[in-house]
Amino acid sequence: MSKHQTAKKLTVIRIAALCLGLIMLLGTTAFADSGSVPVQVFFAADGSAPILIAPNPAASSPADAPTPIRSAKDMHLLAEDPEGYFLLAADIDMSELAAEPGGANWTPIAFSGTLAGAGYTIYNLKIDRFGAETAETVDGNAKVYKTLSAGLFSALDGAQITDLTIRGADIDVRGDANCFAGVLAGWMQNTLVDNCTILDSRVTLAAACLPEPGATDNGKPRTSCNAGVGGLAGFGAGNGKGSESRTGNYNQITNCRVDTTLVFADECDSSLKAEQFLGGVLGAGYADITGCSVNIEGWAAIRGYAHNGGMVGMFYVYDGTDTIGLISGCQVSGAVNFYENNRDRRAYCDPYVGEKMTWPKFASLSSTFRNGETRDYSAKMTPEQCDQPKITDTVVPGSCYSPGYTTHTCSVCGNTWNDTFTPKVHQPGDWFIVRYPGNGEDGLRIKECTLCGDVAEQEVLKAVKSLIVDRTELSLNYKDSYRLAVEPDPSDAYWPGLKWTSTDEKVATVYQDGTVTAAGRGECVITCATPDGTVYASTKVTVGYSPLQWIIKIVLFGWIWY
Ligand SMILES: [Zn+2]
Numbered sequence: 120m121s122k123h124q125t126a127k128k129l130t131v132i133r134i135a136a137l138c139l140g141l142i143m144l145l146g147t148t149a150f151a152d153s154g155s156v157p158v159q160v161f162f163a164a165d166g167s168a169p170i171l172i173a174p175n176p177a178a179s180s181p182a183d184a185p186t187p188i189r190s191a192k193d194m195h196l197l198a199e200d201p202e203g204y205f206l207l208a209a210d211i212d213m214s215e216l217a218a219e220p221g222g223a224n225w226t227p228i229a230f231s232g233t234l235a236g237a238g239y240t241i242y243n244l245k246i247d248r249f250g251a252e253t254a255e256t257v258d259g260n261a262k263v264y265k266t267l268s269a270g271l272f273s274a275l276d277g278a279q280i281t282d283l284t285i286r287g288a289d290i291d292v293r294g295d296a297n298c299f300a301g302v303l304a305g306w307m308q309n310t311l312v313d314n315c316t317i318l319d320s321r322v323t324l325a326a327a328c329l330p331e332p333g334a335t336d337n338g339k340p341r342t343s344c345n346a347g348v349g350g351l352a353g354f355g356a357g358n359g360k361g362s363e364s365r366t367g368n369y370n371q372i373t374n375c376r377v378d379t380t381l382v383f384a385d386e387c388d389s390s391l392k393a394e395q396f397l398g399g400v401l402g403a404g405y406a407d408i409t410g411c412s413v414n415i416e417g418w419a420a421i422r423g424y425a426h427n428g429g430m431v432g433m434f435y436v437y438d439g440t441d442t443i444g445l446i447s448g449c450q451v452s453g454a455v456n457f458y459e460n461n462r463d464r465r466a467y468c469d470p471y472v473g474e475k476m477t478w479p480k481f482a483s484l485s486s487t488f489r490n491g492e493t494r495d496y497s498a499k500m501t502p503e504q505c506d507q508p509k510i511t512d513t514v515v516p517g518s519c520y521s522p523g524y525t526t527h528t529c530s531v532c533g534n535t536w537n538d539t540f541t542p543k544v545h546q547p548g549d550w551f552i553v554r555y556p557g558n559g560e561d562g563l564r565i566k567e568c569t570l571c572g573d574v575a576e577q578e579v580l581k582a583v584k585s586l587i588v589d590r591t592e593l594s595l596n597y598k599d600s601y602r603l604a605v606e607p608d609p610s611d612a613y614w615p616g617l618k619w620t621s622t623d624e625k626v627a628t629v630y631q632d633g634t635v636t637a638a639g640r641g642e643c644v645i646t647c648a649t650p651d652g653t654v655y656a657s658t659k660v661t662v663g664y665s666p667l668q669w670i671i672k673i674v675l676f677g678w679i680w681y
Pocket residue numbers: 503504505507508509529530531532533534
C-alpha cells in the first residue's frame with residue numbers, strides 16, 4: 120500500500136471513529152438533551168479514540184465549552200474561573216511552576232467547576248502551604264472548627280473531577296491551626312470525584328495547632344483541635360448545606376484508585392488534645408465511596424485521639440441525616456503505623472472506617488490491611504526509619520508508553536519512593552486536520568506520534584466569527600486598482616482559503632488576494648467569504664471616470680481604443 124493510500128485509509132478510519140463517537144454520544148442519556156449545542160472533539164491520553172465533549176450540565180451556562188489545559192501555567196486558569204469547565208489536553212508537569220524565574224510551588228485553590236482529566240496526568244504537584252480560605256470542619260462531638268486546608272484544591276464545593284491521574288505529588292504542610300490535607304483536596308462538599316487515580320504521592324501534615332482565638336466549649340476555652348490527612352481528600356463536609364447546583368450534600372467518590380503515603384505528626388500546643396484523622400481516601404467526614412481500591416502507607420504519631428482507617432478515618436454525616444452513607448465494592452491493602460500516646464484511649468484503626476459516627480452501609484469489601492499500632496512512643500512514625508539513611512537514586516527514563524521517574528531507596532531500612540516524573544515523550548509528526556472549522560464551530564488539528572501513533576499534540580482551530588474589511592464602500596476610477604485588507608474576528612482564527620467574488624466583473628474584477636480592479640463604469644459588490652460561505656464581508660464598489668478619462672473617452676474616441 121502506498122503512503123498516499125495509507126493516509127487515505129487513516130482518514131476514512133478517523134471519520135468513521137468520529138461518526139461512531141457521535142452515535143455513542145447520542146445514546147448517552149446524560150448528554151442526550153444537549154440539543155444543538157456544539158460538541159467538542161478532544162483526544163484521550165491514550166490517543167485511541169476521540170472524546171466528544173458535550174457541554175457541562177453543571178456549568179453556569181449550558182453552552183459553555185471546556186477550556187483546555189495544556190501546561191502547568193494553564194492551571195492558573197482554574198483559579199481565575201473557579202466555576203468553569205476545564206479539560207486536560209496534555210500531561211501536566213507542575214514542577215515547571217517553581218522552575219520559572221520568580222516561580223513558586225502550587226498554591227491550593229478553591230474550585231466549584233468541572234475538571235475533566237481525559238486520562239491525562241498531573242505530575243510533580245508540590246505544595247508547601249495551605250489555601251487562602253478557611254473551611255468548617257467538625258469533630259465527633261459536633262464541635263465546629265475553623266480549618267486550614269491543602270491539596271491540589273484547598274476546597275471543592277459542588278465540583279466534578281473526572282478521569283484525572285495525579286502522580287508524584289508531595290504535599291508537606293505544617294499548620295498552626297486546625298488543618299486538613301489530601302492530594303486532590305483538603306476539604307470537599309457536594310462534589311463528585313470519578314475515575315481518578317493517585318499514585319506515588321505523599322501527604323505530610325504536621326498539626327502544630329495553637330488554641331483557636333475565642334473558641335469556647337460550654338463557656339470554657341476550647342481544649343481540642345481538629346486535624347487530618349486523606350489520600351484523596353482531607354475532610355468531607357456532611358452538613359447538608361450543599362451548593363445549589365446539586366441537591367444536598369452528596370460527596371461521591373467512585374471508581375478511584377489511591378496509592379499514597381500519609382504521614383501525620385501531632386505537634387499541637389500542650390494545652391490541646393488533637394482529634395486526629397487519617398484515611399486512604401478520606402481523613403474524616405462524609406463521602407459515598409464505591410468501586411475504589413486503596414493501597415495506604417500510613418504513619419501517625421498522636422498525643423490526642425487517633426482515628427485511622429484504610430479508607431476513612433472517621434465516617435460522619437453530622438447533620439443527623441443517618442440514612443445516607445455507602446462504602447461498596449472496594450479493596451484495601453497496606454497498613455497504618457501509629458501510636459496514641461494518651462491514657463484516654465480511642466486508637467481507632469480499621470481496614471475500612473476507623474470510627475463510625477454514622478454507620479455507612481458496607482457492601483462487597485475486601486482487605487489485606489494491617490493495623491500497625493505500637494505502644495512504643497519513641498518509635499519513628501515516618502517512612503524513613505533511619506537516623507542516617509543511605510539513599511541511592513536510580514533514574515528510569517520515560518518513553519512513549521510510560522513516564523520517566525527517579526527511584527530513591529535507603530539501603531539501611533529499605534524505604535523507597537519515586538519522584539521527579541517526566542511525562543511520556545512522543546515524537547510528533549506533521550499536523551493533521553481532524554475537523555475544519557466551519558458553521559461557526561471550531562475545528563481541531565493534531566500531530567500523531569511517529570513512534571506509537573498516540574496524539575502527541577493538538578490544537579483547536581478557532582472558527583471565524585466575522586470578517587472585517589477595511590472598506591465597506593470603495594470608489595475607483597476606471598482601470599484603477601485597490602487591494603482590500605481583511606481581518607478575521609477572532610484575530611487568531613484559522614482562516615485559509617478565503618474566496619473573493621464580484622457580482623459584476625464588467626464593473627470590477629477581484630483577485631484572490633483582495634485586489635480589486637475597475638473594469639467599467641457602474642456599481643458592483645465585492646465579497647470575501649470563508650470556504651463554507653457562512654461568514655462573509657462585502658464592499659460596494661463604484662467605478663467612474665476621472666475628468667481626463669472623460670476627455671479621452673469622448674474627445675479622443677477612447678470608447679474605441681481606451
Ligand atoms: Zn533508611
